[in-house]
Amino acid sequence: MSLLRSLCLLLLVAAFGAQGQVTVEKPAIELTVEQEARLAELLPDLRCLVCQNESLAESRAPLALDLKYEVRSLVAQGKSATEIKHYLTDRYGDFVLFRPPFDPRTWLLWIGPFALVLLGLLVLVRQIRSTRRAAVRAATTAKPADPAALKKLLDE
Amino acid sequence: MRYAIPLVVLGVLLTFFAVGLRHDPRILPSPLIGKAAPAFSLPVLEFPQPEATATPPLKSNADFLGKPLLVNFFASWCAGCQVEHPFLMSLAKAGAVTIVGVDYKDADADVRQWLGSRGNPYAPVLADLDGRTGIDWGVYGVPETFVISASGQVLHKHVGALTPEAWERDIKPLLAAAP
Numbered sequence: 001m002s003l004l005r006s007l008c009l010l011l012l013v014a015a016f017g018a019q020g021q022v023t024v025e026k027p028a029i030e031l032t033v034e035q036e037a038r039l040a041e042l043l044p045d046l047r048c049l050v051c052q053n054e055s056l057a058e059s060r061a062p063l064a065l066d067l068k069y070e071v072r073s074l075v076a077q078g079k080s081a082t083e084i085k086h087y088l089t090d091r092y093g094d095f096v097l098f099r100p101p102f103d104p105r106t107w108l109l110w111i112g113p114f115a116l117v118l119l120g121l122l123v124l125v126r127q128i129r130s131t132r133r134a135a136v137r138a139a140t141t142a143k144p145a146d147p148a149a150l151k152k153l154l155d156e
Numbered sequence: 157m158r159y160a161i162p163l164v165v166l167g168v169l170l171t172f173f174a175v176g177l178r179h180d181p182r183i184l185p186s187p188l189i190g191k192a193a194p195a196f197s198l199p200v201l202e203f204p205q206p207e208a209t210a211t212p213p214l215k216s217n218a219d220f221l222g223k224p225l226l227v228n229f230f231a232s233w234c235a236g237c238q239v240e241h242p243f244l245m246s247l248a249k250a251g252a253v254t255i256v257g258v259d260y261k262d263a264d265a266d267v268r269q270w271l272g273s274r275g276n277p278y279a280p281v282l283a284d285l286d287g288r289t290g291i292d293w294g295v296y297g298v299p300e301t302f303v304i305s306a307s308g309q310v311l312h313k314h315v316g317a318l319t320p321e322a323w324e325r326d327i328k329p330l331l332a333a334a335p
Contacts, residue, residue: 020233022261024286049296052181062261063296066287091194091294093187 021062026069029076039075042084043068047096055098186294186313193217193227193302193310194292198282201259205268215282217308224311224331225254227302228278228318229290231262232270234298240317241274247323248277253331257281260290260298303330 031039040057046067048059056068067088074084088096100106188194199212206212228244230237248255257278259267264283271281284290293302303312311330314322 020262020266021231022263022285024261026286049184063287066291070291090187091291092296093185093294095184 023062029069029072031072031076035075038081039072042071042075042081045098046071046085046088047098049092049096182297183315184296186310188294188302188310189313191310193304193308194289196282196284196289196292198258198284198289201264201267201281201283203268203271203276212283215280220254220256220304221308222306223254224306225256225304226327227256227258227293227304229258229260229284229293229295229298229300229302231260231298232266233262234260236317237299240299240319241277243318243320243323244277245275248279252328254279258289259283260295261285261287301327303327 043057044055046056048054048056048061048064048067050061050063051059054061054064056064056071059065070087071084074087079087085097094100094106100109102110195217197214197216200215202212226247230240244255247253255278257280259281261284267281267283271278282289287295290298293300297315299317301314301318302310303314305311312326314326318327
């Protein structure tokens with residue numbers, strides 16, 4: 001994790017340059033205890049778009065800090081988690097969510113693995129059935145051995 | 157026949173890998189394509205620098221309707237912006253398209269020096285000091301370039317330095333098709 005983080009920081013420095021980016025001081029937003037809890041619950045589900053495997057809760061990328069501030073102010077305005085996620089997906093797309101929504105474009109993603117397991121099971125069951133059937137068929141249709149041929153084999 | 161199914165599965169897997177490996181995970185599709193450009197109202201960075209007391213005029217979406225444009229989010233501190241800058245200059249010189257520059261989270265003095273020494277391809281430069289407009293436009297790393305139609309719709313988004321190849325392939329046809 002620490003390696004990942006330092007790599008990410010390195011990337012950030014490369015992308016944004018070590019100096020230069022202006023940070024505007026914004027007024028602090030006071031939240032109630034209940035709002036803080038909602039914010040804490042929401043942030044880990046949101047992706048930092050600069051360090052793509054970090055959530056907004058973890059990331060210290062400038063954009064992540066900006067987005068965290070936006071989310072904080074939306075929470076302060078009393079917006080619901082769904083509304084806040086909409087605010088972000090309207091701008092950044094579903095990628096900003098760590099848990100993609102269940103809709104026609106993501107059916108394959110959500111159902112695919114289960115469908116594959118089911119398919120595998122079906123193939124397995126068919127395979128087992130057909131070998132068993134073949135064994136049964138072989139046992140019932142086997143011709144009694146020809147005594148003359150047997151004797152010939154034993155004599156050899 | 158015996159190998160038909162494994163071969164088909166292998167083929168499908170290889171196709172997925174081939175597509176997946178070509179896909180750059182840092183380039184995200186924009187949900188804004190086909191929609192009206194997000195509203196903005198930003199101060200114009202005037203050249204030469206006006207009196208410190210003068211408030212700069214604001215420009216918003218309505219000021220740019222009527223002709224297609226590129227909206228280029230850039231900053232003097234951004235490496236990719238240095239890379240694409242000469243190409244933007246050549247586009248501006250050829251009069252190929254109007255380029256509106258949005259200076260993202262940048263100090264006034266820095267961008268003035270940057271454009272002063274390299275040339276200014278933008279008409280005009282707007283200053284997004286706190287990055288709020290960037291958020292509304294879904295900008296996650298400058299430079300990013302949006303193609304906006306004459307009626308103010310987002311037609312295309314290019315992430316990263318704009319290259320002549322991307323211009324010829326993705327943007328020029330769009331501008332030619334859009335009245």
